[in-house]
Amino acid sequence: MQAFSIRDLREKSGELSRESEAGNPSLITRRGKPLMMTVPFTQHLVENGIHVALAEQLYCEGHVTLGRAAKIADMSYAEFAEYLSALNIAVVDYPPEELEDELNVLAQ
Template identity: 35%
Template sequence: MNVIGIKELQTNPGKLSHLLQNNEYMLITRRGEPLGVALPFSHQLMENGLKNWMALKAFQSGDLSLGQLGKVLGKNKHATLELLGELNIPFADYDLQEDLQMLDELFAA
């Protein structure tokens, strides 16, 4: 596996381009710790997992709805929720303290 530090990548970005054009991948590090992986794009790569990973990340960041995520994954709502549970990815994003405060205000009135 090819390894490049982030500093070297900044000063020599052509090294990354060259490896990707030659269908090779590279581990990018910062201070010797893995930071990321650069992979050459291919439809086979997308179909063998990267598409699903990207869809899960988009869901986590709020860019995909639960329904959209299920469609990308080819799963129904129940199966999508099961997968999110297995991966410890919350499917609802809310502020519990805010909800408790609202309930207190409703019952105080």
């Protein structure tokens, strides 16, 4: 996610447009503090709604946890995890050795 200051908008409007065309939301700041967010208008947004599309994007980029993304999407944790899984988006991100340790604990 790209961040632009309110002062940058005149000079960097082309860059902001390119980010949107690429499907990337952007953050607009004033005096270093978040002011607003741009969200690209896509078919995915139309079909799923802004809350779900934004939650998915923020989760995929690692800006929020699964639980926080579920709240943004106004879904339960399980519903949002199932939604992401249907899109082939990983909801469990264990390093292989950690996953093996967890499976060994469960097997005992």
